[in-house]
Amino acid sequence: MITARGLARRFKTKAGPVDAVRGVDLDVAPGEIVGLLGPNGAGKTTTLRMLTTLLMPSSGTAQVAGFDLVSQPREVRRHIGYVAQVGAAPSAGTLLGEELVTQARLQGLSKADATARLVEVAPRLDLGGLERRALLELSGGQRRRFDIALGLMHAPRLVFLDEPTTGLDPQSRANLWSHIRSLRDDTGVTILLTTHYLDEADALADRIMVMDGGRIVADDTPDALKARIAGDVVTLTLAPETGEAPFARAAQVAREAVPAREIVAGETDLRVTVDNGGVAVAPLLRAMDAAGIALASVAVTRPSLDDVFLTLTGHSLREGPDGAPSEALAGSTPS
C-alpha cells in the first residue's frame, strides 16, 4: 500500500537548514495498522505530510496506494484519507453534516453519493444525529471523530492519522481506539498513524516504526520490539536527601553490585537493566545501603516500549533528542 525509499525533507530556517526527515524507507502492506512512534520533532508529521502529498520530498521516491507520489499526486489524493493533527477552533457557521458533505464533494462524490455516505459514516463514528450541530459546539472527542469522518467520506483504502488522540481524556482515547480498530476489522482499510503515546502504538498497531532524529530506528511488531531488550528493569528512586552527584555514584555502585546490561540515570531515578530483576534486587539494595545511598523506592518492571525506545535511541521518549522535556508527552501513561 505504501513503499517509500530514501524519503527526505530539508527545511530552510533562519538558523540554517534543518533535516526534518533524513532518508526514510518504509513499507506498509494492505490491511495493516502501522504506528509511527517518536517524540516531537522526530519527523513523524513531516513524513506523513510527504506521504499525503502535502509536502514535496526534498529527495526520495514513494508509491502510495499504487501511485507515484511526485508524478501522480492527484491519483494519490483520490485514494487516501488524511486526518491532520487537531487544529484551531473551527469557524462559526460550520455544521458537521455540511462540512462532511463538502469534503466528500471535493473528493469527487456527487451530491447524492455524498449525502448517502454521510448517513453511513456518521453513525459509525457515533456522530449520528449530530449532522446539524455546529462544529464549535462539539466536545473534544466528537471533534476528533468528526476529523476522522472527514478522512473516510470517500471510502479510501488507505488512511493517515496524525496523532489521532492527542488532547483527549482517557475514556475518549479508549473510545477512539476501538473505533480505529473496528474500522480496520470491518472494512479492511490500511492505517498509518503517528503517535507519541507508547500505549497507543502498543494497543493499536500491528507494527511499530520508531522514529528519532528524522530516521526510522526500528521497525517491528510491538512484541518483537519488547523482546529486543530481553531483561528486566530495576528502577531505584533515590531519596531526596542523598548527597552530591548521587547518580554517578549510585550508577557506579550498581555496576559493581550486579552484572547490569545497561544503567541509565533519569530525573529522580536510576534504571538498571538486568537479565533477571528478582535476583538483582537484593544485591543492589545491599550495595546501596553499604555505600550510604538512601533509596525512596524500588520497583522491578518487565520491559515496556518506553524502555525499548530508550535502548534504541539512547534517550527517553519523554524527552527530545537534546534532553529537553517535551510537554506534549504529559499524557502518556507510565508503564
Added chain:
Amino acid sequence: MLTETFVIFQRQMRILLRNPVWVFFGLTQPILYLVLFGPLLKGVTGGGLGGNDSWRIFVPGLLLQLALFGAGFAGFGIIQELREGVIDRQRVTPARRLSLIFGRTLGNMVTIGVQAAILIVVALPFGLRASWDGVVSSVILVCLLALGISAASYAMGLILKDEDAFAPFIQGVSLPLLLLSGVLLPMSLAPAWLRHTSQVNPLSHVVDATRALFRGDFGDQDVWIGICITVALGALLAWWGSRTFQRQSA
C-alpha cells in the same frame, strides 16, 4: 473543476450568511459613508462637486473603496482556515488548486457585488442620478477588480501566515492606493505633484472610468483606459494570486 469551485463558493457563502454580525455591518457600512460623509460633498465646490452632481463623483469612489478593502482583507479568512486545518484538508483532495482559490474569490466577488448594489440603491433617495448602463458596467468592473484583489490577498495570507503581519501589510498597501486614487475627493482638486503621483496608481484610472460611466459618457477616453487597466490588473493579480496559492500548497 466547476463543481469544485462551486462547492467551495457555497461553503464560503454559507459561513458568511450565518454570521449575523457580518450581515448587519457588512451591508450597512457602505450606507454609513453615504449618510455621514456624502452630505459634506454637496457643499464643496469645484472639481465637479456641489449639489446632487457630487453623488455621481462620490458613489463610484465608494465602489472602489468597497472592492479595495472588502477584497483586500479576504486573506484574513485564509489564515484562520490554515490554523483550523481546512486548507490542508482541502488540499489532500483531488480538487484542482485553482478551484480552491477561485471558489473563495468568487465568494468575495459576489459579496462585493451585492454590497455595491445596496450602496447604489440607497444612494438613489440621496439624489444620485446616473446612467443605468454605466452603473451596471461600473459594478461589473469593480467585481473584476475585487476578483483579482481577493486572489492576491489570499496569496499574501498564505505567505505571511499571521494576522499580526497581514493586517498592517494590507493597511499599508491599501491606504495610499485609496488616497491616491481620488476616491473621496476628485484628484482635479489636487496640487500638481499629487495629481501626477496619482496617475501612476492604476486605481485612479478605475475611478475615473467608473465616474465617466456613471455620467453615461461611454465615449470618454477615461472609460477605455480604465476598462483596460481594470481587466489587466484584475487578471494579473488573479494570476499571481492563484500561482502563489498553488505554489504555497503544491
